[in-house]
Amino acid sequence: MDAKAIKRRFGVIGVSPALDRAVTVASQVAPTDLSVLVLGESGVGKEIMPRVVHQFSKRKHGSFIAVNCGAIPEGTIDSELFGHEKGAFTGATESRKGYFEEANGGTIFLDEVAELPMTTQVRLLRVLETGEFIRVGSSRVQKTDVRVVAATNVDFASAINKGQFREDLYYRLSQVPIEMPSLRDRPQDIHLLFRKFTTDFSEKYQMPPLSLSLDAVEVLQNYPWPGNIRQLKNTTEQMSILEKSRSIDADKLLGYLPESHRSRLPVQNQEQDASTLNEREILYKVLFDMRQEMQDLKKLVLEVMKDGQISEDQAELVRRVFSASETPQKRLPSGRDESEESMAASNRSEWQVTPWNSDEGARANALDSASMTTQEVEEVEEVLSLQDSEKELIRRALSKHRNKRKYAALELGISERTLYRKIKEYGLK
Numbered sequence: 001m002d003a004k005a006i007k008r009r010f011g012v013i014g015v016s017p018a019l020d021r022a023v024t025v026a027s028q029v030a031p032t033d034l035s036v037l038v039l040g041e042s043g044v045g046k047e048i049m050p051r052v053v054h055q056f057s058k059r060k061h062g063s064f065i066a067v068n069c070g071a072i073p074e075g076t077i078d079s080e081l082f083g084h085e086k087g088a089f090t091g092a093t094e095s096r097k098g099y100f101e102e103a104n105g106g107t108i109f110l111d112e113v114a115e116l117p118m119t120t121q122v123r124l125l126r127v128l129e130t131g132e133f134i135r136v137g138s139s140r141v142q143k144t145d146v147r148v149v150a151a152t153n154v155d156f157a158s159a160i161n162k163g164q165f166r167e168d169l170y171y172r173l174s175q176v177p178i179e180m181p182s183l184r185d186r187p188q189d190i191h192l193l194f195r196k197f198t199t200d201f202s203e204k205y206q207m208p209p210l211s212l213s214l215d216a217v218e219v220l221q222n223y224p225w226p227g228n229i230r231q232l233k234n235t236t237e238q239m240s241i242l243e244k245s246r247s248i249d250a251d252k253l254l255g256y257l258p259e260s261h262r263s264r265l266p267v268q269n270q271e272q273d274a275s276t277l278n279e280r281e282i283l284y285k286v287l288f289d290m291r292q293e294m295q296d297l298k299k300l301v302l303e304v305m306k307d308g309q310i311s312e313d314q315a316e317l318v319r320r321v322f323s324a325s326e327t328p329q330k331r332l333p334s335g336r337d338e339s340e341e342s343m344a345a346s347n348r349s350e351w352q353v354t355p356w357n358s359d360e361g362a363r364a365n366a367l368d369s370a371s372m373t374t375q376e377v378e379e380v381e382e383v384l385s386l387q388d389s390e391k392e393l394i395r396r397a398l399s400k401h402r403n404k405r406k407y408a409a410l411e412l413g414i415s416e417r418t419l420y421r422k423i424k425e426y427g428l429k
Contacts, residue, residue: 013196016186029176030056037173038151040180043228050109050149062106070112079136088137100144107147114154125169183225190221197236208246215250259415286389391426
């Protein structure tokens, strides 16, 4: 049976080659008695592979028992797996079979196998190698014929180095490893899974299914989904309950995605500096740049006072700063806007290249005027609008990336959700 038919039989959604590879390996190893180790992050659907192995094996008519090793207390896990005799410990009022005894002739699935205590790992290794086990409180060796399939999201190399997992047990469990891909490694499957979840939920609770806009689909596929399929399902069900409108755009979708992982969204055709600035640091950088510009202008004014003449370029620069001091909201980090350009055209005639007045009274008046303008330049640093600076930065970032808000947010070092909010706040298009 090919991978497509197997996926249809077990309800596996996806067309990713990595997923097809995992399903194919499971079906190929199923007819043997080799131990299988399913690896993958939490929430990727590792529990499907043991069922595929069991159903395509000669043990399919035997028992299939799934055990969550991380959910059983350390003091009782030996009893749960291998059974115990009456009186073996306090509360053991009668003998009890363990999972390995109950699953004789079938398959046992050990989920979160890396959570097993070291003493239990020794017992498990003996079962895998010889098929023998001893009940807790007994001295009689018993035999069992069980196929073991294990799964974990733990990095075994790290666990072995830390002494948390036996290396010989690892090699015994991983005779055939199966790697389940994470959701971010199969972006072509994310929208398919979303549609599956929203359709199932709508049928269960008698409500219309959700639909995504094109920009929402792009966000859905680019988000890293640290919780994988489990997180995607939970997010879909939340939106199905809380959203009155059944059409979901990017703004609504981002409201359900934690911001802590949005910085991991991939960027195409763009190199991002490793030291990406956050929103506050960008504003600080703008202010420091403005401060440097004002200091340069002060020096220019002092040079004019000393040299006794002013060039046309110098006059234009001084005029722009004077204009900004009167209407600070017009002075943006990027330079002049359209209203300032028109002001320059109307007032340029007032500034001509003329020699400094030799009259002492006129010279004194000019010095007083320059001193006053220097004070005005100092005031500009205090009255410049942070909102206008931020608005201009956002406008330029959007223009640079052709209104691609995802890339503009990364350029600014802020989250997409914050960018969407500020676009609405400043009325940007």
